[in-house]
Amino acid sequence: MDLRAQRAAAAALKDRLAALGSSHHITNGAALVIDNATGGIIAWAGSNDFFDAANSGQVDGVTALRQPGSALKPFLYALAMAKGSRPSDLIEDAPIYAAGGHAPLNYDKTYHGFVRLREALACSYNVPAVRLVVKTGLAAFLAKLKDLGFDSLYKPAEFYGEGLALGNGEVTLLELVNAYAALARGGVWLPARFELESPAAPARRAIGRSEAYLITNILSDNSARAPAFGLNSAFNLPFDFAAKTGTTKDYRDNWAVGYTPEWTAGVWVGNFDGSSMRRVSGISGAAPALKEIALAMEKLYGSTPFKRPPGIRTVKVCPDSGLPPSSFCPSSMDEVFSAGNLPPGQCAQHSPAAESAARPSPAKLSVKFPSDGDIFRLDPQTPRAAQALFLKSAGAEGEITWTLDGKELAERGEKVPWPLEPGSHSVFFTEIRNGKTVRSGPARFHVVR
Numbered sequence: 001m002d003l004r005a006q007r008a009a010a011a012a013l014k015d016r017l018a019a020l021g022s023s024h025h026i027t028n029g030a031a032l033v034i035d036n037a038t039g040g041i042i043a044w045a046g047s048n049d050f051f052d053a054a055n056s057g058q059v060d061g062v063t064a065l066r067q068p069g070s071a072l073k074p075f076l077y078a079l080a081m082a083k084g085s086r087p088s089d090l091i092e093d094a095p096i097y098a099a100g101g102h103a104p105l106n107y108d109k110t111y112h113g114f115v116r117l118r119e120a121l122a123c124s125y126n127v128p129a130v131r132l133v134v135k136t137g138l139a140a141f142l143a144k145l146k147d148l149g150f151d152s153l154y155k156p157a158e159f160y161g162e163g164l165a166l167g168n169g170e171v172t173l174l175e176l177v178n179a180y181a182a183l184a185r186g187g188v189w190l191p192a193r194f195e196l197e198s199p200a201a202p203a204r205r206a207i208g209r210s211e212a213y214l215i216t217n218i219l220s221d222n223s224a225r226a227p228a229f230g231l232n233s234a235f236n237l238p239f240d241f242a243a244k245t246g247t248t249k250d251y252r253d254n255w256a257v258g259y260t261p262e263w264t265a266g267v268w269v270g271n272f273d274g275s276s277m278r279r280v281s282g283i284s285g286a287a288p289a290l291k292e293i294a295l296a297m298e299k300l301y302g303s304t305p306f307k308r309p310p311g312i313r314t315v316k317v318c319p320d321s322g323l324p325p326s327s328f329c330p331s332s333m334d335e336v337f338s339a340g341n342l343p344p345g346q347c348a349q350h351s352p353a354a355e356s357a358a359r360p361s362p363a364k365l366s367v368k369f370p371s372d373g374d375i376f377r378l379d380p381q382t383p384r385a386a387q388a389l390f391l392k393s394a395g396a397e398g399e400i401t402w403t404l405d406g407k408e409l410a411e412r413g414e415k416v417p418w419p420l421e422p423g424s425h426s427v428f429f430t431e432i433r434n435g436k437t438v439r440s441g442p443a444r445f446h447v448v449r
């Protein structure tokens with residue numbers, strides 16, 4: 001521990017809680033700072049006031065189990081990039097349907113259409129994160145989190161479901177800050193520790209160097225997070241600083257974690273009794289305390305810019321398509337890529353020829369519902385037998401037959417019910433027209449728990 005850092009961290013937490021406390025019903029918080037080079041703990045503030053028995057001051061908020069909300073998303077994006085995703089890839093931020101297929105499940109209140117991965121992570125949109133975990137696989141994501149030292153996530157993947165991407169599994173501030181320290185180290189995980197004399201457990205590579213850099217580059221991009229948090233957010237500091245917030249349902253927990261190449265710091269605010277705070281989002285609750293701590297650490301230890309590892313390329317892309325621009329694109333932007341995974345081809349959205357070619361041809365057979373790429377969520381409060389969606393066809397004239405996951409359904413017609421099953425599915429239909437079997441294109445969709 002460094003006494004100066006310890007005092008600065010405790011004071012920042014105390015100031016912030018005093019400023020927020022009574023009007024927002026926030027009774028406690030915790031802060032932790034780790035030295036990236038050694039994994040040594042520089043500052044540990046387990047609660048606002050150890051002697052405040054009324055607010056459980058003796059509970060250690062650094063090791064208490066809490067849901068992290070969006071704070072796990074960077075590790076999911078790192079995994080997706082290791083599996084071939086790029087910062088410029090488009091991903092759809094669209095409603096996720098509740099079981100039954102009628103009311104969209106509102107994770108986010110507003111949806112942003114197609115967004116680039118950089119923007120989706122920096123602005124912490126929820127639906128793209130659910131789409132990514134469907135793509136990478138839930139078990140692979142859980143295994144990655146264990147690589148990163150989240151031992152508290154010991155239950156099987158099915159227990160968490162895709163909600164793991166939105167932080168429904170409980171972790172500690174210690175695990176969280178230490179996992180971000182691995183990002184700061186370019187992907188190498190080290191155990192956090194007090195006693196630097198005792199031999200440390202061996203370091204291990206948890207994230208590839210390129211992926212760690214791409215995530216750091218996104219988390220330190222002030223303009224990418226501006227649509228959600230504004231240009232003058234608490235994370236817009238006068239030195240290189242990568243940061244992420246997390247907030248849980250009903251504002252029970254509020255997190256902010258950030259790092260430079262030298263140190264990693266995290267703050268949690270909330271109530272040890274689990275009650276909800278009032279009107280506090282990630283950016284107004286824990287983030288200002290993290291900002292105070294970051295400014296203090298920079299004074300104590302200085303700061304250096306994030307180093308770009310070999311094998312990273314900067315390439316111009318069209319902001320709308322995420323692909324290398326053509327001469328018709330109205331603008332272009334720099335994006336960073338792993339040299340082995342550059343964006344292919346060229347933007348076709350802005351070529352004048354493409355506009356007329358993109359018009360849909362009329363009267364084809366197609367699945368009207370669900371749409372290709374839709375995500376549905378099972379409602380835990382409704383019996384499974386009551387959760388079905390109606391498959392709907394378009395363009396058919398005669399009797400139609402449905403095929404779902406390669407199996408023909410017994411029921412026929414324009415609109416047939418199908419009881420929801422978790423997992424990835426693919427559906428199409430056929431009809432007989434002039435003695436010939438005509439087939440619709442497939443709609444692929446996913447059901448999450």
Ligand SMILES: [Zn+2]
Pocket residue numbers: 318319320321325326328329330347348349350
């Ligand atoms: Zn373009």
